[in-house]
Amino acid sequence: MKETISAKANAAIFCGLLTLLLSACRTPPVSPPAPSEPPAEAQKIEPSGSITPEAPDDSAAKTKPEVIARLWPESQVAAPEKDLASRRVEYNTIVNNRAIAPSPNASWRYRTTRQGQIVGFEFSNPGGNRILPPRRDAVKNQFFGRDFQFRFDDRARQDIHLLVSDWVPSRDRVFRLSELMNSLMLFFPRKFLPAIVNSKNRDIVTLPTGEEVEFDSLSHEVISGILSETPVDVNPDPTKRKFPGIDYHGKGITVSANSRGTDPRIGTTAMINTGTPPQNCDKGISCSQCEMPARELWEQSGAVRFKFATDTDFDRFLISRCEFGLPRIGSEFAVALPK
Numbered sequence: 001m002k003e004t005i006s007a008k009a010n011a012a013i014f015c016g017l018l019t020l021l022l023s024a025c026r027t028p029p030v031s032p033p034a035p036s037e038p039p040a041e042a043q044k045i046e047p048s049g050s051i052t053p054e055a056p057d058d059s060a061a062k063t064k065p066e067v068i069a070r071l072w073p074e075s076q077v078a079a080p081e082k083d084l085a086s087r088r089v090e091y092n093t094i095v096n097n098r099a100i101a102p103s104p105n106a107s108w109r110y111r112t113t114r115q116g117q118i119v120g121f122e123f124s125n126p127g128g129n130r131i132l133p134p135r136r137d138a139v140k141n142q143f144f145g146r147d148f149q150f151r152f153d154d155r156a157r158q159d160i161h162l163l164v165s166d167w168v169p170s171r172d173r174v175f176r177l178s179e180l181m182n183s184l185m186l187f188f189p190r191k192f193l194p195a196i197v198n199s200k201n202r203d204i205v206t207l208p209t210g211e212e213v214e215f216d217s218l219s220h221e222v223i224s225g226i227l228s229e230t231p232v233d234v235n236p237d238p239t240k241r242k243f244p245g246i247d248y249h250g251k252g253i254t255v256s257a258n259s260r261g262t263d264p265r266i267g268t269t270a271m272i273n274t275g276t277p278p279q280n281c282d283k284g285i286s287c288s289q290c291e292m293p294a295r296e297l298w299e300q301s302g303a304v305r306f307k308f309a310t311d312t313d314f315d316r317f318l319i320s321r322c323e324f325g326l327p328r329i330g331s332e333f334a335v336a337l338p339k
Helices: 002-025 311-321
Strands: 043-045 051-053 093-099 107-113 118-125 145-153 161-167 181-188 196-200 202-206 213-218 222-225 227-229 245-248 253-260 271-273 288-292
Touching: 093 118, 093 271, 181 245, 181 311, 202 222
Parallel strands: none
Antiparallel strands: 043 051, 093 107, 107 118, 118 145, 145 161, 161 181, 181 253, 196 202, 202 213, 213 222, 227 245, 253 271, 271 288
16 A cells, blocks of 8 residues: 555656646747837937937948059159249159059159159040041151140149140141140149049049049040040141040139140130139139230240149139139138048
8 A cells, every 4th residue: 555655746746847847848939029219320309309210220230332542652642742843944854654553554754853853744545446547657757645644743733733645646747846746734722732532443533623534544534523525636737636635524713725846825815714604703714714914824934833832812803803713611622631
């Protein structure tokens, strides 16, 4: 009898333990989570002061800005080191070639003083493309080309400019310097010295305004940015050839002058254009364009410097003569910041 009671007690204990074990193995029911406040970075404050949830913006993660290494001295974006350039004419610069790896045909030339200062850079479109179909061939005396020269003598603000020259032989296939088609451009405000950097198949040039223009690194055609160009005029009659068609589409101001075979700054007429004409102006094209003799803008002898070394002086001149001035953000002259 005692053995029977003991067996029943053991069975009861075993069943109790088994019940506890099965209860512990069950998955508890899932209850819905309590609502919580959105994280601070996904909130925006309404004008009334209430906080409204806003979906996080992941567009920045999808389109990360390109990081371009500016390894060369002429690639560094920097402000002018002074206002005035030297009044003396000095032929003390050396032109060197900068080959861009891994493309052996991609290169530009940079200009240095004997003290090692970078004071300009340049490159050429040799033809064989949409801007210049004929290709340069020295053997046949066919010196086709379009040259871009960015100059900033003494690393000064005064005479920063771009000179574009079209080289086309005449009907007799003889090239003459007197037939060189030259266009000179200045960009305002002059916040930066021009700079050039390579990124894969592009050469990116920063203008004095901070705006950028991109060139094909092999052909040196303009492919995007704040400038555009029209094809080189290859008319064999030099008297009927057009000057280089370089157009600016930014918000700053350009001063431009053209000449055949001579310096465009001497004895010509200059055109001033603004990308930010005055509001409520009713004078048509005069609201954004102003024409005047080049002698009012450049010295006509010696180093042929631009007469206005500071943007403030040029702004006063523009307002008095053209009735528009340099673009401003608040009290500062500004167009764009370099990337």
